[in-house]
Amino acid sequence: MTIIQLEYLLAVANCGSFSLAAQHCFVTQPSLSMQVKALEEELGVVLLDRSKKPVIPTEAGEAVLERARETLRAYNSIREAVAELRGETAGRLRLGVIPTIAPYLLHKFLPAFVRDYPKVELEISEMVTADIVEALRRDRIDAALVAGGTCGEGIAEQELFSDRFFAYVSPDNPLYERSNIRIEDIDLRELVILSPGNCMRDQVIELCQAKRGVPSHFTFESGSLDTLMRIVDCTSCLTIIPEMAVEYIPAERRDRVRPLAKGATSRRIAVAVRRTYVKNSIIRALVATLLSGVGAAGPEAAER
Numbered sequence: 001m002t003i004i005q006l007e008y009l010l011a012v013a014n015c016g017s018f019s020l021a022a023q024h025c026f027v028t029q030p031s032l033s034m035q036v037k038a039l040e041e042e043l044g045v046v047l048l049d050r051s052k053k054p055v056i057p058t059e060a061g062e063a064v065l066e067r068a069r070e071t072l073r074a075y076n077s078i079r080e081a082v083a084e085l086r087g088e089t090a091g092r093l094r095l096g097v098i099p100t101i102a103p104y105l106l107h108k109f110l111p112a113f114v115r116d117y118p119k120v121e122l123e124i125s126e127m128v129t130a131d132i133v134e135a136l137r138r139d140r141i142d143a144a145l146v147a148g149g150t151c152g153e154g155i156a157e158q159e160l161f162s163d164r165f166f167a168y169v170s171p172d173n174p175l176y177e178r179s180n181i182r183i184e185d186i187d188l189r190e191l192v193i194l195s196p197g198n199c200m201r202d203q204v205i206e207l208c209q210a211k212r213g214v215p216s217h218f219t220f221e222s223g224s225l226d227t228l229m230r231i232v233d234c235t236s237c238l239t240i241i242p243e244m245a246v247e248y249i250p251a252e253r254r255d256r257v258r259p260l261a262k263g264a265t266s267r268r269i270a271v272a273v274r275r276t277y278v279k280n281s282i283i284r285a286l287v288a289t290l291l292s293g294v295g296a297a298g299p300e301a302a303e304r
Contacts, residue, residue, distance in 0.1 A: 036048065093122050113286065127141075158270055164260075190238055
C-alpha cells in the first residue's frame with residue numbers, strides 16, 4: 001500500500017470517475033486504474049463499484065477511504081512540519097471560494113500570493129457554500145473563502161473583514177429617489193435575489209424577512225450578481241449586493257447604488273478550514289496576503 005494508491009483512490013471517490021480522477025492527478029487513466037486495482041488486490045476487497053455512474057465506494061471502500069483521508073492528512077502534516085522547520089511555506093492548498101466573493105476578491109491577492117510563495121501549489125474552485133462544507137468535511141478542499149457563520153459544526157472560521165450590503169435600484173423604482181433605503185421600505189414584489197444554494201440569498205431573505213408566497217410581478221433568481229443587476233437595469237426591480245461588488249459597477253450605473261439605512265447590514269468574510277486542519281503556515285500566508293491586498297479593514301478601507 002502506498003500514498004500514491006491512497007491519493008488515487010480518494011481522487012476517484014471525489015471525482016466519481018476514473019477519467020476525471022486521472023485528469024485531476026495528472027496521470028493517464030490506465031496508470032491510475034492499475035494502482036487502484038493493485039490496492040484492491042492487496043487488501044482482498046473491491047473498493048469501488050465500477051458499475052455505477054458515477055463510480056461510488058463499496059462498503060469496504062468507505063471504510064478504507066475514511067482511514068485514507070486520515071493517513072493523507074498525517075502525511076501532509078509531516079511535510080508541513082518539516083517545511084516550517086526550514087522556514088518555508090510550501091505544499092498544496094486547495095481553496096474553495098463562494099461565487100459572491102470570487103469575482104471581486106481573488107484578483108486582488110492572487111498575483112502577490114503566487115509571487116511571494118512559489119512553493120505553494122494553489123488549486124482554486126468556485127463553489128456554493130453547501131458544496132464547500134461537504135468538500136471540507138470529505139477532504140476535497142483544504143480551506144475556503146466564505147461568508148462567516150455559514151459553515152456549521154466541525155468547521156473553524158477566521159473572520160477577516162466586514163462587507164456591507166447595498167441596494168442596487170432601478171431608476172424606475174420609487175426607492176431610486178431615496179438617498180438611502182430602509183429595509184422595511186423594500187417592496188418584496190420588486191426584489192430579485194440569488195438562486196438557492198448561495199448563502200447570500202439566505203442572508204438577504206433573513207435581512208428583508210422575505211416570506212414565500214409574497215405575490216410578485218415575476219420571479220427571477222440567478223447564481224450571478226451581475227445578472228441580477230442587469231435584470232434591475234431593464235425592469236423596475238431592485239436587488240441587494242455586497243460592498244466588494246460596488247467598485248466594478250460601470251460609472252454610468254453607479255448612481256443606482258444606495259446604502260441601506262441604519263444598521264442593518266453586512267456580512268463577515270472569513271477563511272474556513274476543518275478543525276483538524278494542519279497547514280497553518282500556508283493559511284497564515286494566505287490571510288496576510290489577502291488582507292494586504294484589500295486593506296486590513298476590508299473593501300471600504302481599500303477604496304479610501
